[in-house]
Amino acid sequence: MSGSGARPAALLAAAAGALVLAGAAPPPQQPFKFSHKVHAGDNHIGCTSCHVYVERGPVAGVPSMFRCQGCHKFVKEDKDNAQLDQELKALRKVLDEGKPVEWARVHRVPDHVYFTHQRHVVTAKLECKECHGEVEKMDAVRQVSPLTMGWCLECHQKPQNKGKAPTDCWACHK
Amino acid sequence: MPGDHEGVSRRTFLRIAATAGAAGAACSPPALPQKLIPFLVPPDEIIPGRPLFYRTVCRECPAGCGVTARTREGRAVKLEGNPEDPIGGGSLCARGQASIQALYAPDRLDGPRRRGADGKLAPIPWDDAEEALAAALTAAREKGPGRIRLLTRSEPGSAGAVQKALLRGLGGREGDRVVFEPFDAAPLRAAEKALFGVAQLPVHDLAQARTVVAFGADFLETWLSPVELTRQLSQGRGRVGAERTRLLWVGPRMSATGMSADRWIRVRAGGELPLALALLRWLVEPGHLPDLAPAVRPLSPRLAALDPTALVRRAGVRLEDVDALGRELVARRPSALLGPGVASQGPEATQLAAVLLLANVALGNVGRTVLHGLDPMEDPPSSFADVKALLDDCAAGKVDVLLVHHADPAGALPAALGAGGALAKVPLVVTFASLPDATGAQAHLHLPDHHTLEAFGEVSPRRGIVALGQPVMTPLADTRAAAQVLLELAGRLPQPATPLPGDLWEFFQARAEVFLKPVAAGATDVRPVLRTAQERGGAYYEAAPGPVALDASAAARFLAPPPEAPPPRTGELDLLFFPTTLRGDGQGPRPTWLDEVSDTVTTVSWTAWAELSTATAARLGVVAGDVLAVATRAGRAELPAYVYPGLRDDVIAVPLGGPEALALLPGDTDPASGALAFAGARATVAKAGRRIDLPVLEGSPYQEGRSIVKNVSAAAPAVKRPDLSARMYPEPPHPVHRWAMAIDLDKCTGCNACVVACYAENNVPVMGREAAVMGRQMGWIRIERYLGPERGKLRPDFLPMLCQHCTNAPCEPVCPVYATYHTPEGLNAQVYNRCVGTRYCSNNCPYKVRTFNWRDTKFVRPLDLQLNPDVTVRSKGVMEKCTFCVQRIRYAEGVAKDENRPVADGEVTPACAQTCPAKAIVFGDANDPASRVSRLAAGPRGFNALEEINTRPAITYLARVREEDP
């Protein structure tokens, strides 16, 4: 469907868009201070150990409160970092309440797009960071890729992905 | 289809630009949910975005088909047949498919209610409700037996057992519990009892029958076990020549079942019995049936005494018809004579049933196609007389507490009985219905039951089958399983006679010990067995049919010629009531899908109607849509007319399942069985002077000489197909798959199961009556029912019409924005989010299978919970159509990819093919010459719709076999 003639132009447009967005999009306000830097960065916790469904299904999954509990049963406080200690106290409070935290969504594609993490992570063996950026360096995660159709196609139309990454509309729209 | 947030403002702007300004602001897309709410504790079995399947059982009718419920993120989204279940065989009928709508009905009660002094229903806590009821029960019990009554649907399982136990505990008598099934084949039970000594229902094996004769028994629609019987018949269909099972329909009206028949024997109303007698007489005549079953020989003299000419005159047929029928049955054994059905259930229904059974015996069908000893006879329905007696007691104030369990007498009994009035006399009416029905409107206490998909329970529809129901999701509302409530009541009663466990699950497990014996094979612990059974959907074991001995002397009583019906007074027509799959028996509110989908015979939706034959309509100056005032001695009703050539001129036909029919039903009984006599009424008809726009799907009911639907016969077994070898353009390549479908029109019964399944699978919106009048239904598949090849010629054909996924699709080149295009797998894709709504594709589609979203559809909570998350919900202004269930194709392809293997044949089934009771729809890969669909399509009966315009569809129809005009 894509007119090959205009690809350069379109790519430029997409790239420009990407830049703008990457630069522009600020991290959304989260109800509860959670740092990917501390978890994925400083403590080297792998993405899949919390986002457990990423290799099994379409959605990566937000870690259940149960899973937070799993570690924070033990990690309750931080003697030598007052600020962190405070945050951990706050976390305890939330966990004891036994209510889920309503996270503000960072990444989303429109409802008429059927994206599956499994295909990209397992089948195509993509690194998380290729789309989500260096999360382990972010205190608050923000969207680094535009997640626009053109952006998807950039990758799907690469010669080396021919026959592997579909460019059929019905691959993502149903 | 709201757009990505970065686009919203732009689109909103363009909307405004596109209109006068203010107007546009009104329709910017709704804000997207921007919250991510994690599990507290993640359920192990659930992977978000992946389906999870549970086996359970359908309770829409006593047949008890197995169900596979697909759930997503903990909510049921689609029901499908359970392939392991011997009854449903993996299929569900339209009603079964629609039953999920009751779960998500917006008007469903979210908790118990009590009717206050002001007559309004007010919420009440469960404890108080049960306490109040317990008190009332204790009080009533003091007054002596019979003050507490229970009206229930047939519950051959725990629920029924609990009811019986509780009543016993309350010192109730046998008759205090009345089982109400409006369409129960009571006359057949009575006849069985009289002839063979056991009041059982026979089980049929039509796959063995070479000719099936239905005496008003609509076994493809509502009779006994329609899904099973449809499958059995279709096994003998789809082939040319003597091997093909023939179906003969006897009745004054050609029903949907009759439309699938090879011949229609047009008896007059009530003519089934005389014809049956004449047939039986013919069979026992010397020389006709060489090996006449000895059991019936003693009856010969009685039969010989009958006057055949009188009988055929009464039947309204000719002697030759009986002769031809007899010869065919003799020549083509084994056969099966079925009846009576609701439509032929008159005052002599039991006699008709008996005569037909005798004919089956005579022909040696019993034991081959008509099987006995398989009816578990667990909780057989009470007779209509018993129900009447109950109502009389109510009216007489002899009842203090009436418990109503999934029964709606006020909604399904003749108005003449005044069920409403009777109920009003009962101080306390308790209903367990969770949906508002006619009876509930008079109930004082509402104790809403779980939906089948939320509850445990088992039913044994047949020996050798214990179908297990299990909750597939946590209850949506504050409902309780009716049986559980009864158990809790028992606990609250002062020292119940029989001690009952307080928990239904315990009770159920105790029973499981018993009913699982045949499959437990001496296992000490029954629980693993139960778990396996639940995973399969039931406990299935071998149960052999038993022999029956005919009591000839009893049989003789049924051979008297039926009393002469009085000649109709001038202007009077025989009134025929008939059931339809979609309208059902009228109990409870109808799921909107069943209202939206068009009736097979008339293509009418959203309303009841009255059928007149072409000649009668002309005589009365009536055209379709004229409102008729129909009156019987019982009452009168106004119904829009539908002119139907498949009807005798001396008959007017009205569908059951609505107040109109109930108003007209006299409510007579068949004395021998105490069953309600639907047949035998007479009515006067006059024009009411109004007319309405009848919501019909059909444009012209005839093929207008265009021979769209092909037929074949033994003489000409192959369809003549045009030569389409010439190509002007290269064909689109289909490197991997070319998805294709074959639909066998010789098997299709137009039952509409596929249509409803498609609504459920693809989030097809219900548009309502006005839209139906205007021709704006959104169904992706419709049953095109052609009455005949050209005007005035009656030769019905069904043509399930859905997107043909053409190789040369006319819709594709005309779309200016590529919203519709040809995928590499041969699918004709529609990309909703690209569609701008020029509607040119629909104009250029010769099959008119594309539907346009004329407006935005609201899926009011909780209806939205039923939406299939794998299918986009379309917004106003976009075109949509059948996708061959691309989401299911993608799912299967995904599974295959994960397992690193090619997709196997039969692994992909669209919703329509999956549920087809006749197994008439086969889906597969046309690139694979060995696939079933390829082989079928290559067969001699194959043809494409409108082949001559060279669209080269992916759907191949297999021509219906027709040796004669009906």
Add this chain to the structure above:
Amino acid sequence: MSTTSTSAAFAQLQDAVAAVPRRLGRGYWVLVGLAASLLLWGAWCYSIIVRNGLGVTRLNRPVMWGNLITDFVFWVGIAHSGTLISAVLFLFRARFRTAVYRVAEMMTVFGVMTAGLFPVFHLGRPWFAYWLFPYPNQRHLWPNFRSPLAWDVFAVSTYFIVSTVFLFVGIGPDAAALRDVATGWRRRAYGLLSLGWHGTDAQWRHYTRAYLFFAAFATPLVVSVHSVVSWDFAVSLTPGWHSTLFPPYFVAGAILSGVAMVITILIPLRKVLRLTDIITPHHLDMLARLVLFVSLIVTYSYSVEIGLSLRSPPSDPERSTLLYRATGAYAPLFWLMVTCNCVGPMLLAVRKVRTSIPALLAICLAVNVGMWLERFNIVVTSLSHDRLPFSWRLYFPGWIEWGMTFGSFGWFFFWFLMSLKLLPVVSIAEMKEDLAHARHVGAGEAAHAG
């Protein structure tokens, strides 16, 4: 033969045209008000459509196109007369065009302006109309150039641009002439329109060349535009649409409706604006002959269409659809159409009828109605009577569609009337030429024109 008398005549002519705006009194404003209110009604109806979706119309399956597309084709047709009269007749040196072509051209421009709206109006999601234009986008998506609807986008926009340019090129000298006599804002406006025209020989030389070029350039468009529009139907499979006859048939129809509309407008115009001795009965007579001629072509097309269909077997959908037009639920419209487009114009063969201005007006009004009905018949009857009898269904427009249809007339006449306040309705320059020419040759115009 004195130059003074000539210049006197010139002055007289110029005054007559310059006086037009002054002559537009209360009656004019009433008309403007009427047009505006129709326009507003249409706008209101459309806002309802955008808010609630096309469900508010009476459209259904199978009839998914109705009034809106009918209006589109109708107005494209109206837009045809202009280019035909100004360009084609100019190339053929038909003198009688001079007095009338300006009005015709104005009609063309406003006609296309009206027609161009409907393809957007009839979309299910008009806010995405821009997807029909080829422009590089991040989605890498392009229009489908195989679709006649994409061709329409180009055909109509091209036609709009060319006819507008043609109109304003022609206006240049006149605007200059009027500029020199006008005062106030009109003077500035004319100044703008005259594009700095001073009537130097060089300018005249370029002007005539340019004019000739545009005439030559526009002429093929007369054929192409409506051919392309006809392909919207001819390219499809639908019985009653799928016909190679359509392009010439549509062009003829377009010219018929166009010229009829010119006459319909000219007759009152010349009266009200006192241009009776500039736009003379002779001009009307010539146009009437044109109507007669084109109507004969249209009649021929009708008969060919039906005649061809009769050659196929009775079960053939093509035949069935065409007979259905004449005998089915829409038969009254069909026969009314035949009366208006075929029978009526025949009467123009009679000189007495042709020269009777009321008769001519009546016949041309009828033709306008007839041509709208023709398009309605083509669009609706074909769709309502497609290949599968089971899907047959009728369509009758609801008040929303009528609102849009009448609104389009409001829109068209609003612009036309407003422009009378400014644009010279007769080409002064060319009239002057004619006058001069007349003085040399004497009264021989008819000979030239005929």
